[in-house]
Amino acid sequence: MARSSIVTLLKLSLCLLAVLATPFPTQEYLNQQQASLAGFGGHDDPLKNFVSDVVHEDAVIGGSSSGSSGTTSTTTTTSLAAAAPLSSSSSLRYTTQPEEQGISRPSWFTSTLLARRLLAKSSIGIASTVYQQPSSSSSSSGPADLQGVPISLPEYIADCSASDSGTQEDDYDGNINNGNPIFLGLYVSTTFRNAAQGSNVSLSIDWWTHLNSTEPVYPDFPLSEAGLPRVSLLGYVERIEDGSSKSLEECFLAAHPDARVWLPGKEDSPHRGFWARLVVTQAYWVGGFGDLQQIGWVNMTEWRGIGRYASADGIGDGSGRGWEDVRLPGE
Template sequence: MHLSLTFVSSSLFFLSVLSRETVWDAAAIARRLVDNSTSSIGVMATVFPLDHSSSPAQPFAMQEYYASCHTNGSLTLLFLPISRHSQNILHSNHHAASLSVSSALPAARSPRVSLIGNVTVYTNTTLVPNRNAIQSCYLARHPDARWWLPEDDDAAHIAYWARFDPESVYFVGGFGDKHFIGYIPLEIYQGAPASAEVSLQGGLVEQY
């Protein structure tokens, strides 16, 4: 364990020497990218199950709504079992997924971040921690989602609340001679200051 921590520390120091951004700078930029996205839409990636009829074990990526509603950087999802991503997640042993967010004008010199983690699905809505705050936060980012809310008998599809918890964070700040490129330790990402803008608009809830 000591050797592993030493290696990670040395690697972070080496990257910070090569670039002008430190890993802490990168964490703050990454959190702002996710929290302050004008659309709160990222590109989610999942994997087709092994027994899928036409695309077994193949990757699948498509845009997905999210809302940054937690102080530790976890994200709120509206989970619709009918969607391809939801089906892939449910067939994954660890409910694995990734979500990538880029700057408003994506370019090679612009920052982007990929969050790799797992999804907790609350099929029983009474067990959703801070349910009212979560719903208010999500609707503040996606008002059109009012037509798909869980336990709405008039909704177009069955839906559940879900939480996406990052387990690793990969960041590309831009060109490597100036910007940080590489993994941000999870505790540094989680500890980066949450956006004041999101706190005002949606009401962040404590991690759980």
């Protein structure tokens, strides 16, 4: 036992000597580490720097921003390249100056036309609402702590902008459905229960299911959903009075033939339903990768003034184009 204790003490002594022999970082070493971080533009997190540049994209793309206090220089988005540099011969290099490579983004009016076309071609969207203060008549079967919690669920939608218009050419003129997608709401639906209690609604739609019909956005670049359009529509649900036009029903069933079995007032329907529209108050567009497409808030005057075959006078670039004059990737 004594011999074993002596061996153990010797081992502990050797470990202690090894620790004591390890040098602590000198000030010179710390200075070298700080200098190495200078390659990231003075930031110790290259991704953080990149995100900051994206947030201030308008200033980055312009190279500088002018204000009342003069011109402020900005740093171009190069921090990720410093972390993982690409070969000089790579065809995938990103630039915040698309014009330097002969690339031009669509105009914002064209992007809004694309967004309206995306809505017209979509039949399902992801609706997000927020649980409100439970009312006295609310079911108590769910969790008790959901107030303020968001929830996202898929919903059938249809763009019936032309269903109440007098002519195809004037489907934007005085038509309350123009740019406002139609729901066949169900009383059992969480989306519409939350909306009835005061929640606003956002509806997200995208073109991602068409990926295999598209082409790579860059040479040798993989097909990527991230490079395809999507739009988020913000607004509120407004019920459409019973006895709405027959054309509205026909429009919705053209997109969802199965919904005929739960139309409002339908006998033997699995659920009671009603017609409603999402009154769009704002729209956020992501056309794809930011060096090729526009990203940002849509001009709502243009959104509401665009029709299928034409646009209202004074809208956009004055071309009078409608959303049938543009095509989404792969069309």
